[in-house]
Amino acid sequence: MKKVYLVASGDLRLSVNQNCWAAQEAMEKQVTAAVEREGWKVVRGHPYDPILKHGFLDSQRHGIEVFRSIPPDTPLIVAEAVWQYTHHVLPGLMTHHGPILTVGNWSGQWPGLVGLLNLNGSLTKAGIKYSTLWSESFDDDFFINGLRDWLKTGKVVHDTSHVRAFDEVRVPENVAQIGVTFAKEFRVNKSIMGIFDEGCMGMYNAIIPDELLSPVGVFKERLSQSALFAKMNTVSDVD
Structure with missing residues (x-):
C-alpha cells in the first residue's frame, strides 16, 4: 500500500498545545479516513507525547529532528487545526522533495485556517512548491476531489479565473x-x-x-x- 506521511506544527507554548490537541486529533482522524478511502496509508511522522500530552511539533529543533526520519521523496501532508509556528516545519519542508499538501480546518472555533495561511505564505516566500486544501468536514466534494488529484498527480489546481494582474x-x-x-x-x-x-x-x-x-x-x-x-x-x- 502506498504511504503518505503526516506532520502537525503546533504552538511554542505548552498550555496552548495541550488545550488544542483534541481539535487537532479529531481533524487528523478525518483527514486520515479520507486518505485511506483512496487506498493510501497515513504514517504520522511524530508520535503523541504522553508526558507533554500533545502530538505537535513544538519547536524548530523538534521539527528538524523529525524530518530526518521522513523519506525526502514521500508525499507529505501538513495538517493544521489550530494556530502554529511555521518555523517548526519550514527547515524540513525546504529540503523535502516529495509533493507537499497543506491542509486546514474551516472552523469558527479553532484557528487552523489562519495557521494554514501563515504556513502557505511562508512556503510561497521561500519558493517551496506545495498544494493546499481546506474543509469543515473533510468529506465534501471540494476536499475529496482535491485530495484525489494530489494523491494521483502531486498537485492541486484551484480555479484562479477571478484573479487579474x-x-x-x-x-x-x-x-x-x-x-x-x-x-x-x-x-x-x-x-x-x-x-x-x-x-x-x-x-x-x-x-x-x-x-x-x-x-x-x-x-x-x-x-x-x-x-x-x-x-x-x-x-x-x-x-
Missing part, C-alpha cells in the same frame, strides 16, 4: 496621478518603520526583506525587548 487593471488617470505624486514624495522624504520582534511566532512570511522595502522609501528600525525594558525603567509610575 494589476497591470491589466484600468485606474482613472486622476487617481493614478495622485498615487504617483505621493510615491515620489514618499521616496524622497523617507519613513522609518519600527519593527518589534521581527518574525514573531515563526512568521517568516511577515519578514519583508530590506532590499525590497527600502527602494519605496521605508526603512526599518529594529527594536529589542532589552531596549524596551531599559526605556520602561526611565518612566515613572506617575507618567
Whole structure:
C-alpha cells in the first residue's frame, strides 16, 4: 500500500498545545479516513507525547529532528487545526522533495485556517512548491476531489479565473496621478518603520526583506525587548 506521511506544527507554548490537541486529533482522524478511502496509508511522522500530552511539533529543533526520519521523496501532508509556528516545519519542508499538501480546518472555533495561511505564505516566500486544501468536514466534494488529484498527480489546481494582474487593471488617470505624486514624495522624504520582534511566532512570511522595502522609501528600525525594558525603567509610575 502506498504511504503518505503526516506532520502537525503546533504552538511554542505548552498550555496552548495541550488545550488544542483534541481539535487537532479529531481533524487528523478525518483527514486520515479520507486518505485511506483512496487506498493510501497515513504514517504520522511524530508520535503523541504522553508526558507533554500533545502530538505537535513544538519547536524548530523538534521539527528538524523529525524530518530526518521522513523519506525526502514521500508525499507529505501538513495538517493544521489550530494556530502554529511555521518555523517548526519550514527547515524540513525546504529540503523535502516529495509533493507537499497543506491542509486546514474551516472552523469558527479553532484557528487552523489562519495557521494554514501563515504556513502557505511562508512556503510561497521561500519558493517551496506545495498544494493546499481546506474543509469543515473533510468529506465534501471540494476536499475529496482535491485530495484525489494530489494523491494521483502531486498537485492541486484551484480555479484562479477571478484573479487579474494589476497591470491589466484600468485606474482613472486622476487617481493614478495622485498615487504617483505621493510615491515620489514618499521616496524622497523617507519613513522609518519600527519593527518589534521581527518574525514573531515563526512568521517568516511577515519578514519583508530590506532590499525590497527600502527602494519605496521605508526603512526599518529594529527594536529589542532589552531596549524596551531599559526605556520602561526611565518612566515613572506617575507618567
